[in-house]
Amino acid sequence: MIKILIVEDERPISNLIDMSLRGAGYACTCAYDGTAAADLLEEERFDLVLLDIMLPGANGYELMEFIRPMGIPVIFLTAKTSVMDKVRGLRMGADDYLAKPFEIIELLARVETVLRRYHKTEALLEAGDVVIDQESRVVRKAGVPVNLTKKEFDLLVLFVQNKGIALFRENIYERVWESEYTGDSRTVDLHVQRLRRKIGWKDKIKPVYKVGYRLEL
Ligand code: CA
Numbered sequence: 001m002i003k004i005l006i007v008e009d010e011r012p013i014s015n016l017i018d019m020s021l022r023g024a025g026y027a028c029t030c031a032y033d034g035t036a037a038a039d040l041l042e043e044e045r046f047d048l049v050l051l052d053i054m055l056p057g058a059n060g061y062e063l064m065e066f067i068r069p070m071g072i073p074v075i076f077l078t079a080k081t082s083v084m085d086k087v088r089g090l091r092m093g094a095d096d097y098l099a100k101p102f103e104i105i106e107l108l109a110r111v112e113t114v115l116r117r118y119h120k121t122e123a124l125l126e127a128g129d130v131v132i133d134q135e136s137r138v139v140r141k142a143g144v145p146v147n148l149t150k151k152e153f154d155l156l157v158l159f160v161q162n163k164g165i166a167l168f169r170e171n172i173y174e175r176v177w178e179s180e181y182t183g184d185s186r187t188v189d190l191h192v193q194r195l196r197r198k199i200g201w202k203d204k205i206k207p208v209y210k211v212g213y214r215l216e217l
Pocket of ligand 1: 052053
């Protein structure tokens, strides 16, 4: 599981970020001042730090000096929206910058982008607003987890890995059920219908006449 350290002294903001990231399947730890953050960074290994600038104890810029040699990606969180602060943060080696107040969907998108840049999300597959974590087998649509059965999950991965390609029922069956296709299309059709409904892709997984299905995004 991806571990994120949230360094933010304003509790309501910290709680909101914590809740949102947990909801999206990340493991989170919160630090409410610079000293506690430095202690945690020494004790544990994190995949990403969300770092506020104005903090009691050590401020975000000071902490950045501490984090940089560790090679952990950092996204600065700050109420400051001036270009100079943004430039300073990025020059110091921050990977991105998020000005408060921000939308949760923007936070999630930036977290995903930075993690991907660091290849911490190799197991992640994306299609539109759907993100598939092949390691934890968690599927999120617009950040919200979707409950899929094992076969539905495998079917989704197959479609996403073959976007725009018409897949024969026979191939779908053999790939997902890992056994020989007997010509009975009902199993495949039933699972495709259920997957479409759960993921909200009724108009995206399209039937292909005499073949099977194709994912069009
Ligand atoms: Ca602050």
